[in-house]
Amino acid sequence: MKTTTKNCEDMSDKELVKRSLQDVDYFACIYERYEQKLIWYILRISSFSLEEAEDVLQEAFIKAWKNLNEFDENLKFSSWIYRIVHNTTITEWKKSRSYGKDKRQELDEEIFQNLPSSLDIEKEANQKFDKKNIQKVLRLMPENYREILVLKFLEEKNYKEISDILKKPNGTIATLINRAKKSFYETAKEKNISFII
Amino acid sequence: MKNSQKLLEKIQSEKIPQRSxxxxxxxxxxxxxxxxxxxxxxxxxxxxxxxxxxxxxxxxxxxxxxxxxxxxxxxxxxxxxxxxxxxxxxxxxxxxxxxxxxxxxxxxxxxxxxxxxxxxxxxxxxxxxxxxxxxxxxxxVPVYKSLEERKISRWSLPENGFLSGKIVGKEENLIIEDWNGKKWEIDFKNAIIKGRLSLEKDEEIKIIGKMSESDIFIATQIGPWERMGKKQNTRY
Structure with missing residues (x-):
């Protein structure tokens, strides 16, 4: 069996995609390059356990493999793979909930609290925030608001990237971010959660 | 085993194809x-x-x-x-x-x-x-009722005051034949003529008025029929 033996650190994403179409080993390079980031992303937008997040990521990469020819070079590869991972996560998350297993209650608190966070609002206001409580507020928010805040402030994607990931126009993204921020503060206030230290 | 290796193994063992x-x-x-x-x-x-x-x-x-x-x-x-x-x-x-x-x-x-x-x-x-x-x-399209057919329906209601057809004769009154072939005598003495009409034989007209008997119609207005696509300058 082949394993990833290629040295691909210096290669761009687009180069790796081209090579993956010829040699599957290079696809493993892509996986390794994005694995950590995407696992965090899955955990942030769902409440899957780490093992489940790994399974979801594997499934998302299988889909990416099948559709690799669809990748448009005008798009950033990261946006394309985030889109696939996002859609797979949402589908799997809904599926798991429809089976009556609401993992939201069974969330591994320790993993969630240790997710790296760099909310822009922290920089803006020059204040220190309680990451644990920020994550808590995010988990209480509606999914569409939660995912957009995660992409903007935790994944630090720009509007164009978010637009490409969620397949929504830029204007809609801007509106959603504004509404989501408002919803974030309202949720925190409503639940009496203070996230400013 | 690394997750990337698991992925490769799955792709290769299951021979997962790529869409073209x-x-x-x-x-x-x-x-x-x-x-x-x-x-x-x-x-x-x-x-x-x-x-x-x-x-x-x-x-x-x-x-x-x-x-x-x-x-x-x-x-x-x-x-x-x-x-x-x-x-x-x-x-x-x-x-x-x-x-x-x-x-x-x-x-x-x-x-x-x-x-x-x-x-x-x-x-x-x-x-x-x-x-x-x-x-x-x-x-x-058999079920489709054309605009012309709909127009004929609207203008074939003598009991409601709407009649149309072709002029087949002219004496003291006009004689017209409606689209069903029925002949009507049209009293047009007091009718207003709208549009370009000479009220001669073979002219197609539409009439507003009142039915007085089963085949007599008293016209108050008469205008040209204006077949679809052959519209005249003046509207009725």
Whole structure:
């Protein structure tokens, strides 16, 4: 069996995609390059356990493999793979909930609290925030608001990237971010959660 | 075992195939074509709506004391209005499913589809395409009632004061034959003549008035029939 033996650190994403179409080993390079980031992303937008997040990521990469020819070079590869991972996560998350297993209650608190966070609002206001409580507020928010805040402030994607990931126009993204921020503060206030230290 | 190795193993052991580039290209082309096709059909529908409005006897409304809404609804080309709306929605669906369609705002997609349909429809209307399309449609679609047929229905209600047909004779009164072949004697002494009419044999006319007997009609207004697409300058 082949394993990833290629040295691909210096290669761009687009180069790796081209090579993956010829040699599957290079696809493993892509996986390794994005694995950590995407696992965090899955955990942030769902409440899957780490093992489940790994399974979801594997499934998302299988889909990416099948559709690799669809990748448009005008798009950033990261946006394309985030889109696939996002859609797979949402589908799997809904599926798991429809089976009556609401993992939201069974969330591994320790993993969630240790997710790296760099909310822009922290920089803006020059204040220190309680990451644990920020994550808590995010988990209480509606999914569409939660995912957009995660992409903007935790994944630090720009509007164009978010637009490409969620397949929504830029204007809609801007509106959603504004509404989501408002919803974030309202949720925190409503639940009496203070996230400013 | 590393997760990347697990992934490779799965792809290779299950021989997971990749979809060909051609498939994605075709899919994208399909949705662009769907968009273009819907705009064309939407435009054609809009042109027939214009044609129908241009041919409709809205002034009939002033001669109906009651149930004006019912008559107005009967005058509107609902088939083509619905067709126009459906193809407008299909065009939006088409463009939203192209590779980059999601980047355009729904409002922009909606308004540009409407504008394109209106522009195309207006061009078709003025070039006579609408009339041809309507005729082809009425000749080939059995359940479809053409604008001409609908007009005949509206003007074949002598008991309601509307009659039409061809002049077959002229003495003291006019003799006309309606579209069902029935002969009528038309008393036109006090009738207002609207439009270009000489009231000679073989002329097709429409009449507003009152039925006095089973084959006698007292006209208050007479106008030219104006066959679809052969409209005269003056409206009745």
């Amino acid at each position: 580039r051609g498939l994605f290209v075709l899919k994208n082309i399909f949705f662009w074509l769907l968009f273009a096709f819907s705009i064309i059909i939407g435009g054609l529908s809009f042109s027939i709506i214009l044609f129908a409005f241009n041919q409709t006897d809205f002034d009939l409304l002033s001669h109906i004391p009651n149930s004006k809404i019912e008559l107005l609804l009967g005058l509107l080309p609902f088939f083509w209005i619905i067709s126009c709306l459906i193809f407008l929605l299909i065009s939006i669906f088409g463009i939203r499913h192209t590779k980059t369609g999601y980047r355009y705002s729904p409002l922009l997609v909606f308004s540009s589809s409407i504008v394109l349909s209106i522009v195309l429809g207006t061009v078709l209307f003025f070039s006579g395409g609408a009339e041809k399309m309507e005729r082809i449609f009425s000749e080939n």
